[in-house]
Amino acid sequence: MKPTPADPEAWNAYLAEGNAKQARKRVAADVILRNADGDYLLVKPTYKPGWDLPGGMAEANEAPDGAAVRELREELGLSIELQRLLVVDWVTPHGPWDDQIAFIFDGGVLESGAADLSPKDGELSEVKFVSVDAAKSLLPVRLLRRFESAVQVLTDGIPRYLRDGVS
Template identity: 70%
Template sequence: MKPSPSDHEAWNAYLAEGNAKQARKRVGADVLLRNAAGEFLLVEPTYKPGWDLPGGMVEANEAPDLAAARELREELNLTVEVQGLLVVDWVAPHGPWDDQLAFIFDGGVLDEETAGSLRPSDEELSQLAFFPADPAQRLLNPRLSRRFVAALAALEDGVPRYLRRAS
């Protein structure tokens, strides 16, 4: 029998049971950062092949934009104010992975001194570099390249993009 909301303790236990049965999503949060020349920052992770956008996985009960900012602090020793949402991409289950929500946020333009002084600050990154849009797009894996192109379009017209990739 469902408890009444007036029985606060029983009601919260009932809601907690329902919450425990609901799906959990993997969530990733990346940031699009540019230098004064309009080039885009890519990073090379040590734990997977190829180039990536700076960012990472969202922790339990963490907001995606705050996770993106945290990842920049941890991996690049960089503090930026995330300026807005560019892309949300729902990625269907694939291989050993469940589905995922992948965000890209606008990190703005870094001044010349900040961009020039960036270095990986933990073991998760081996290198970083700024690239013009076309080479950056080609360096990213196909799923991330698609997201990157959508982020560029969102930067251009100010309209965030929702993508959905089937398996």
């Protein structure tokens, strides 16, 4: 017989068993940050090749927007208030990785201190502001499609849901 809410202890054990069997999703949370010239911030991680958007992976039970804010504080020393959600991208399993949900948030324009921005921990080796065209030659294809969609949302205001970077 299946437990019911009338027996809270048995009911919670039953729900916990179901929860343990359900799929877990990795969650990435990146941020689009611009300078006063309209260029976009890219970061160069030390733990993988190439350039990336600022942000990172959410910790267990951490909200995506909270992860983005935490990552910017840890890696760049920035305290920002996110403005809005731009993109959600379901990324299919690839290489050794299971699928993931990738978010991109609008971090707005950094008015002051943008030129003095530098890595604050060992996860980043460089930061730089680049044009959209320059980003196209620096970002990996999977991320580039997500980035281009996010930039489009800044123009038209319509958030995007993507599957592997494609709407």
